[in-house]
Amino acid sequence: MKQPDVLQQESPIGQSPPRKEGAAKVTGKAVYVDDLPVAGAIYGATVRSKVARGRLVGITYHPGVPWEDISVVTAADIPGKNTIALIEHDQPCLADQRINHPEEAVVLLAHPDREVVEKARRLVELHIDPLPPVFDLDESLDGDVRVWGKDNVIKAFSIDKGDVAQAFASAEVIVEGDYATGAQEQLYIEPQGMVALASPKHGITVWGSLQCPYYIHDALATLFGVAKERVRIIQCETGGGFGGKEEYPSMIAAHAALLAWKSRRPVKLIYDRHEDMLATTKRHPSRTRIRSAHDRDGKLLALDVDFRLDGGAYMTLSPVVLSRGGLHASGPYHCENIRVQARAAATNHPPHGAFRGFGAPQSVFAMERHLDKVAEQLGIEPVELRRRNFLQPGQKMATGQVLRDSIDLPQLLDRALTMSDYLRRREEFSRHNEEAAASGSSLRKGIGLASFMHGAGFTGSGERYLASIVAVDATPQGMVRIRASSTEIGQGKDTVFTQIAQDVLGLPSSMIEVIRPDTAEVPNSGPTVASRTVMVVGKLVQRACQELRRKLSEGGLLGESYTPTEFATACGIFHQMGGSLRVESQYQQPSGIEWDDKKYRGDAYATYAWAVYVAEVTVDLVTYETRVDRFWALQDAGRIIHPVLAAGQIEGGVAQGVGFALYEKVVWQSGRMQNAQMTNYIMPTSLDVPDIFVEFDDRATRTGADAPHGPRGAKGIGELPLDGSAPAVISAVHHATGLMISAIPMTPEDLLQALETAR
Amino acid sequence: MSHNLSEFVACSALTLPEALARLAESSDPERGPWRPLAGGTDVMVTMAAGTLPVGRYVDIWPLAELRGITVTDDSVEIGALTTYTELRAHPVITAEFPLLSLAARETGAIAIQNRGTIGGNIANASPAADTPPGLLAYDAELELASLSGTRVVPYARFHSKYKQMDRRPDELITKVRLRREPSPSPGQPIHYYRKVGTRAAQAISKVCFAGFARIDGQKLLTVRIGLGSVAPIPLRCVRTEAALLSGPLDEALIRRAEATLSYEIMPIDDVRSNLRYRRTVTLNLLREFLTRCQGR
Numbered sequence A: 001m002k003q004p005d006v007l008q009q010e011s012p013i014g015q016s017p018p019r020k021e022g023a024a025k026v027t028g029k030a031v032y033v034d035d036l037p038v039a040g041a042i043y044g045a046t047v048r049s050k051v052a053r054g055r056l057v058g059i060t061y062h063p064g065v066p067w068e069d070i071s072v073v074t075a076a077d078i079p080g081k082n083t084i085a086l087i088e089h090d091q092p093c094l095a096d097q098r099i100n101h102p103e104e105a106v107v108l109l110a111h112p113d114r115e116v117v118e119k120a121r122r123l124v125e126l127h128i129d130p131l132p133p134v135f136d137l138d139e140s141l142d143g144d145v146r147v148w149g150k151d152n153v154i155k156a157f158s159i160d161k162g163d164v165a166q167a168f169a170s171a172e173v174i175v176e177g178d179y180a181t182g183a184q185e186q187l188y189i190e191p192q193g194m195v196a197l198a199s200p201k202h203g204i205t206v207w208g209s210l211q212c213p214y215y216i217h218d219a220l221a222t223l224f225g226v227a228k229e230r231v232r233i234i235q236c237e238t239g240g241g242f243g244g245k246e247e248y249p250s251m252i253a254a255h256a257a258l259l260a261w262k263s264r265r266p267v268k269l270i271y272d273r274h275e276d277m278l279a280t281t282k283r284h285p286s287r288t289r290i291r292s293a294h295d296r297d298g299k300l301l302a303l304d305v306d307f308r309l310d311g312g313a314y315m316t317l318s319p320v321v322l323s324r325g326g327l328h329a330s331g332p333y334h335c336e337n338i339r340v341q342a343r344a345a346a347t348n349h350p351p352h353g354a355f356r357g358f359g360a361p362q363s364v365f366a367m368e369r370h371l372d373k374v375a376e377q378l379g380i381e382p383v384e385l386r387r388r389n390f391l392q393p394g395q396k397m398a399t400g401q402v403l404r405d406s407i408d409l410p411q412l413l414d415r416a417l418t419m420s421d422y423l424r425r426r427e428e429f430s431r432h433n434e435e436a437a438a439s440g441s442s443l444r445k446g447i448g449l450a451s452f453m454h455g456a457g458f459t460g461s462g463e464r465y466l467a468s469i470v471a472v473d474a475t476p477q478g479m480v481r482i483r484a485s486s487t488e489i490g491q492g493k494d495t496v497f498t499q500i501a502q503d504v505l506g507l508p509s510s511m512i513e514v515i516r517p518d519t520a521e522v523p524n525s526g527p528t529v530a531s532r533t534v535m536v537v538g539k540l541v542q543r544a545c546q547e548l549r550r551k552l553s554e555g556g557l558l559g560e561s562y563t564p565t566e567f568a569t570a571c572g573i574f575h576q577m578g579g580s581l582r583v584e585s586q587y588q589q590p591s592g593i594e595w596d597d598k599k600y601r602g603d604a605y606a607t608y609a610w611a612v613y614v615a616e617v618t619v620d621l622v623t624y625e626t627r628v629d630r631f632w633a634l635q636d637a638g639r640i641i642h643p644v645l646a647a648g649q650i651e652g653g654v655a656q657g658v659g660f661a662l663y664e665k666v667v668w669q670s671g672r673m674q675n676a677q678m679t680n681y682i683m684p685t686s687l688d689v690p691d692i693f694v695e696f697d698d699r700a701t702r703t704g705a706d707a708p709h710g711p712r713g714a715k716g717i718g719e720l721p722l723d724g725s726a727p728a729v730i731s732a733v734h735h736a737t738g739l740m741i742s743a744i745p746m747t748p749e750d751l752l753q754a755l756e757t758a759r
Numbered sequence B: 001m002s003h004n005l006s007e008f009v010a011c012s013a014l015t016l017p018e019a020l021a022r023l024a025e026s027s028d029p030e031r032g033p034w035r036p037l038a039g040g041t042d043v044m045v046t047m048a049a050g051t052l053p054v055g056r057y058v059d060i061w062p063l064a065e066l067r068g069i070t071v072t073d074d075s076v077e078i079g080a081l082t083t084y085t086e087l088r089a090h091p092v093i094t095a096e097f098p099l100l101s102l103a104a105r106e107t108g109a110i111a112i113q114n115r116g117t118i119g120g121n122i123a124n125a126s127p128a129a130d131t132p133p134g135l136l137a138y139d140a141e142l143e144l145a146s147l148s149g150t151r152v153v154p155y156a157r158f159h160s161k162y163k164q165m166d167r168r169p170d171e172l173i174t175k176v177r178l179r180r181e182p183s184p185s186p187g188q189p190i191h192y193y194r195k196v197g198t199r200a201a202q203a204i205s206k207v208c209f210a211g212f213a214r215i216d217g218q219k220l221l222t223v224r225i226g227l228g229s230v231a232p233i234p235l236r237c238v239r240t241e242a243a244l245l246s247g248p249l250d251e252a253l254i255r256r257a258e259a260t261l262s263y264e265i266m267p268i269d270d271v272r273s274n275l276r277y278r279r280t281v282t283l284n285l286l287r288e289f290l291t292r293c294q295g296r
Ligand SMILES: Cc1cc2nc3c(=O)[nH]c(=O)nc-3n(C[C@H](O)[C@H](O)[C@H](O)COP(=O)(O)OP(=O)(O)OC[C@H]3O[C@@H](n4cnc5c(N)ncnc54)[C@H](O)[C@@H]3O)c2cc1C
Pocket: B035, B036, B037, B038, B039, B040, B041, B042, B043, B044, B045, B080, B081, B106, B107, B108, B109, B112, B115, B116, B117, B118, B119, B120, B121, B122, B123, B124, B128, B129, B130, B131, B171, B172, B173, B174, B202, B203, B204
């Protein structure tokens, strides 16, 4: 479509243009990694341990395939350091002597025929002398089987505010509870995979389905012991990530590259769904114990939280997941005395990893359930209890961070109550349930809610360490190209970056190109995680575009306003004069943000998104099944750049949260997932997802054009909906059944058991 | 990818005699016997999982003889290749044998309903299959054909043990036969179907209950119950039925039926559910069915 050459008057912010990559996806033209035509490629396969823990004493390659034609890689073939470099170097790329979890990779194979390599995989026998494993996170912390470090503690920290002991000593009411959440599989549509080319002469190039190109870049440089310039990572179209493609792709890239290095041929290593579910990371299972002290009106006087995560066999990202979980543990509530003790324990499960929400869904679930318990114990309505304890601007959060957002939580709560007609429904359902119980009818109705917040961007000083860079350049024809390592993973980043650039430059979308992440072409704008892409990287896009515009206007080539043709002409002249139209912007922490990594004091996050979610459920006492009928999701996530994409994020997150609450249960046996198929790992279908009503309300925090955080005052929203969905749903189940459910997923089997226990 | 496609042999049969001739061929020492391939919705899943025995498959999808639903005055004959989509839409099935169209509706999702067949559902012999309970409740018969002729087997006697059935390797299931109830028949007909599978589609049953009854006032004239996922085979609950015919349908009789059913089923713990849940829900469903019979 030809765009008219006119001044762009209206800001594209707040509009919902079609997704940039949408047409290629719906017409099947988008190229995912397994679609890449690679001449001469051979196919890789991974031989994995079936044992949870032991000592590897030998490997037998049984006859039945032409072994002489098969490339075989073991730990001995690794040119550099046998590790997947991340926070620490504790995780090997290929297990050498020690086996620490089921599905740990030991041998890699490749052959031109996919069937031969699969047959070969079954003919490799690993001889492992078993050692005692530990699977339960509390057994790991309290027992005497040592599986990691000196005490199995991957990370521990505490947050201390006020004097908790003193407050408990004098409190009128003390409520205690234990809460638990399960592992959850990300279930992106596209299973993971990589293609690699590697040789000492040409260096290493990897294409794949991934979220964080520079994580892989670092990992491969360490693994091969080569300079970073010799490694190149290119993102293919990626069919979803949800955190599952944050750290694990480094492992697959490493395996593919090792096979390519040894065989001197391009290697394709693609997981099928079963292998993906068995071997890749899942959400950290959690246990939380909460003690809280209150006065008779429910006012929170002290809060003591013991938050534990099962990290699995290696450190991976557990310390950061633990941080976010611990920092969200006290929720959007004010309390003078808080202690949060957080620990991530090693077990012999495959390592748990990044998953949308990143620790916060676990701790928010615990706190929200606990408040419902407190409300019940004190005979206060759950809504009222929350209202009495909300944080207010100017008050101090758990880390001593002064709340600077001008949020008005009581107003947000009121809006959510109105939107969902909460009070009327609650009364009506209570009445319905009494009548149903009297008449022996089997359906119970409930409505429940959760209030919560999510810190946008990296935790603490993370963004300062990352020091992300975005580059923007313009061609002589006036094409503006945005270069960032932030990946398009289905969330619409290309579209939103284009809108942000358009907003500054006043150009049509067709003149803005978002370069596909390729470490040879884009600077490191950090990983695509932590709800940071629009807020943090988007801000850098905005600043780089402002810089580009300034460059052109300082040279006298552009006036205050201009048409696209005038812009292109200006670029042409600038290039002719020998100038470079490439500009960079680098993250600078907004002033006044202080964080102490050791003491967990200070500004944990630059800003927060705030939300109140309401769920309505029907529980069937014949089958013990719970159906979420309706769901209202109200949030203040700052300025919304693309309302359709933003609503899509919320709806998808609610669906995933409903799965987390009611359906998705990983069945473990000796550290191995037993239900690693979509038939038996029950993810909700479109028929199980409720009607979702999404509303964005940024009245309280609207900050205008020069907001210090995101572009035009945008904040992060990607993870937010995962935090509050599950507790809202279970709160509604509580209303429907009177049962204080404290662990998820709550399957029908679990509900039956809870009913029998309560009887 | 866990399968070795090149180790499989497949061919298409265009007529029933051709298909039966293939199935009658003696077993190949390396590649085993010929086996039927209908919609492939079970076969392809086991193949992808690497658990399908390597072997030879004869595609029976083109066989016109096995297609279609034929209605006569006293019976309905459903060709073995009839799909769920056809079952869902057929007016006589939906009116007189609704347990089958309800089962079809809740099977897989649309793509599976277009491709999966009733013959495949029966011959796959999964205790969790969703049409067998309805077929048991309607006391269906199966017609099997081989080169040596056809024979008819009451469906209630077809499955013997887990994945074992009264079908020789050279036989095809050709038809499912249902007797239409003469009209008028005494009493009020009740059809009750519930599939319990945690999610609303693409679910494998944890319990599947199909009940058919005729009730006259307080007295059950006929009652037949078929259950899925609570025994090694699709289970016809003859003892519970007998208990239910022994007196007026009151609370005492319901209790007796519950006690009987609780011994008649053999649920297990597995990756999808547990024994306690399956037993409790089965009894709850029985009560719901009987309450429906009581007209409440
Ligand atoms: C995503 C998905 C969802 C599903 N959901 C359900 C569900 O909700 N409920 C349910 O019950 N099933 C379900 N299934 C299983 C399957 O779709 C059904 O069992 C279906 O009816 C099988 O029919 P088919 O024609 O595809 O059988 P095929 O896969 O072709 O064959 C299955 C078996 O039957 C044999 N066979 C087929 N036809 C004959 C015949 N005429 N005579 C003798 N032997 C024969 C074959 O040799 C094979 O052993 C699902 C499957 C998938 C993939």
